[in-house]
Amino acid sequence: MLKDKRIAILIGPQFHDEEATLPKEYLLKLGAEVHWVGLDRSTLTGKYNRVTLTPDKTVDEIRASDYDGLIIPGGGAPERIRIDDTALALVKAFWRTGRPVGAICHGAQVLISAGLLEGVTTTCFVGIRDDVKLAGAHYVDQEVCVDGPYISSRKPEDLPAFNKAFSEAVAGVHLHTEVADLDPLASLQLAISREKGAMEFYRSAAAVMKQEKIRNKFTYFSAIEQGHFDQLSELYVKLSGGQGPAALVSNQEIGGHKVSPDLSGEEAIRLAMGAEEKAYQFYRQAALKARHPKAKEMFEYLAAEEIDHKRLLSVDRSTAAGGQGHFQWATHWDVPPGMEDLW
Template structure:
């Protein structure tokens, strides 16, 4: 596999109740491309996945949000699930961490309900995005041009709808991270 991301470090921001495949598959794809990937969470130790219809495996937290610095990372990934983004969008440290990636023009990927975090971080107005259909109105209300496509890229922001879109999401994520910083015309 290509080592196109061998010099890159990527943060996956998650907490309990993330959709398991939406963390495990992007993490594996980024690592196959050579990136160093850290799971960043509000809690230390481990976080528990949601696997489609029931609780899944525990995943080790590489760095607590208190110790994480966006300057140490080249990109951010926000997995979905229901519980995970709903908790993170109410966590001011998570929102500040997320904003720093946008302020620096670094690539960000968000899938499924992950864009909820972006809405509360105030970074989506004027963007073209997709998401799980049930939060499309939330994104439209936040000023997003929402489209129903498997993957949408807008100036380094990669979004997808659900686990069925993971192959396209992971491919675009690797591509955008490989390209590096983006100048955002939106605020």
């Protein structure tokens, strides 16, 4: 299931013994390669003195792009990890790829300090419940919580559920999208059509929103989706030998909803969040299928951006209009040597 997948487990002094070791044992059985990643190479003892570990790598030796997922166990280690700038930079880099990031128990403290939990739905150890809420997260009390690529659990007793959910996220088991059945150009065509539909929806919805905060958000997202549409269309032309795409789907990916003057902000946000989740799953599966590193990187950027949109929609704060978001591929993007197709 996880053959050729590499997972990093971030540990520090006083890591929780079982929260570090049991996920590794589970992932190894599924065929993954798993590395302990420490702040340095010092030998570490678990919080309950049941396990002693020596990191395989350090936070300044690895790159997020070299791994398929990251796990942050709890215990006392997150208190030390969260004040290490290099460790936080690494966690942020993982987050930006859209690849699975898992936090167990107190592991969410690292994400708080990295500034990554706003708008995220998460669970955690009950003792830091208020901390994640103050960080802008939506707290839920359940054994495992999956919000896009982010997987969280409360305590050691939840590890069976966490291990299953995390491994399935790495493998892309529950990504129900059309990518699996389409050739590369057909998948790219569908992506372009979806971006067109999202752009039109946000633009039309912004025009009828009475609340300024929501109107600003939708105007902002419309500009980003326009950028995605332009950039993916340019890529399509290059890969098809000069043939332009025909964006035909329009608003289909937002429930076929026709924007009317009486569309409420709450309903518009609900529709948009559902569409952004679908877009995330689409790009995540495309990234898993992509053979060329640049194609994989492109789809990962898009997946991370779409799930970020979903989270921004869920928080009550204004977003300035304009901009292209995090997706930095320019419209003059050149197909790298050897990349004659996406997969």
